Amino acid sequence: MLLTKGLLAVDVLDVVGPGTSRPAALAPSATSEKGTDMPVTVRPDELAPLRTVMRDLQLSASRYYAGTASSEDLGALVREFITHTQTVNDWLTNAVGDAASYKAHFGTPRHLLADYIDANKYVRNVSQHVMHIVSPDDEVNLVGGTLGMRLYAHWDEVPAAVHAKLRPGTQSLRPAYDAKLFGKEVMSTMMEVLRFYADVVPDVIHRDLNGEWTGFPLMNQPGMSHALHPEEPSDSAEARAWMDGRRPGGSSRVICGQVTVEDRPYVFGFTFDGRHSFAAFSETIEQVNHDISLGFPYFSGDLAANVEGANEAFPDALQGVVLASREEVSSWGTPVTRVHVQGDWSTIDGEGWSQFVGLENKAIVPISMRHEIRRARRLNALTPPSATRR
Incomplete structure (x- = not known):
């Protein structure tokens, strides 16, 4: 993985440190048909x-x-x-x-x-x-x-x-x-x-330290539409709104570039859960800024200089590339406070990012497939069981 020069159009914090805030809980689904007005009071x-x-x-x-x-x-x-x-x-x-x-x-x-x-x-x-x-x-x-x-x-x-x-x-x-x-x-x-x-x-x-349900989401199974999370609505449009309204899965993300697909700019990079990444991501500029407003940490930084391939350590991670950060991401990444629209750029060599983004956004891709891909990336549902046992 090689770096190419590119300008990152973001606002960053002056102080870099590990003290990123974590929510007590992620927002539950607002679309449940099984809601109750009689919750049990717990002392x-x-x-x-x-x-x-x-x-x-x-x-x-x-x-x-x-x-x-x-x-x-x-x-x-x-x-x-x-x-x-x-x-x-x-x-x-x-x-x-x-x-x-x-x-x-x-x-x-x-x-x-x-x-x-x-x-x-x-x-x-x-x-x-x-x-x-x-x-x-x-x-x-x-x-x-x-x-x-x-x-x-x-x-x-x-x-x-x-x-x-x-x-x-x-x-x-x-x-x-x-x-x-x-x-x-x-x-x-x-x-x-x-x-x-x-x-x-x-x-x-x-819930875990990120405010997510302990044990969830379940790992994505390609071609299957079953729920990966107890809060996930069954209707795909409602599920999309639920996913976009909550923090992304994982503990942080590293931004690696921006690409325009069908006249709309998207940010892309890698989602980390601790020091490991099992999935890349793509988001609209608006979505990234919304995530940041919810307290989710995005970083910029020299990804290639700080990570190495780790697929061999996770034999059940069959759906993507596994990256391992040598140190905590917050130790080498610069916190991003806001992302701005600008021309396409990338800090990582590769011609496939436009296709990567298009799989969950292009109209030519069947809706069910777009939903499955979006869900797996957004929830970080590509983390294998072998990672959760560590």
Whole structure:
């Protein structure tokens, strides 16, 4: 990777340092159809324990998804998830001061996602009280190719003989299991459980230092449109507005140039998560300035002199180039406070940036493909599981 001379038309801070502010939380989706006006009140002394068990639940969902792209036992990962789901459910039902508000979501009117909690409670009781191994159906769908393979599994049937051994209270939950889980793709139902808790007890969602949900977004799977984030709206136009309204994924970005595509200027560069980059990015000038206003750090700097290729360290990063910064990006990058429109320029040799930008912006590219590419880059959903375990 070589540098060419180019002028960066940006405002920069006089002082360079690592003290970039981080938000307490990213803004949730404003387009949910499952919203509630009865959130559970969580006391300060309840918050830390609840966030801990919620972290366990979030990570179990993320681990399950990662397992669908590896040789892990999906049944064990499913059982881990239902155990953590019931822990959160038990605590909110029996241990918190405002348990009445939580229980009200299972009454009349009933929360649209409450059946997913009852369904998980049913199958957790099956696993705990009957000698029956809860596991996805043996018949799975395998998708993917050179950019990564993934299994899509479905909830299996609970045999009548197993159901008959359950207590009447658990048996009464069987309709919820049959309606919401049986035959459904497993990861999509896990996301509904997370959406339920995000709606009724939003304060307990566990977030990382960047304000992002711990364990999310999930890694992009080319050609698949399933949600990568619990807050992600299902409608692509609403999802685009949601993505553009929140901070980008990752911890920082390094600007490497500007290119004009169909008469509109775009900034491009690389998104970093700590010292590693798994994805390049492109944004309009307006979008970059909006991100900066939200507190997201953009930098300018000598990228080629400070990074090296690192694909060999991440064998599951199959969808792009991996870069490793030798030091923290803030130690060699200059913070950018505003980007201005100017002619095309680049600090990196290469003729492909116009095509790179066009893949998510040109009208000739199918809308579904543009959305998938935009989502993967904007959410930084190309970070592989091997990176999150470090």
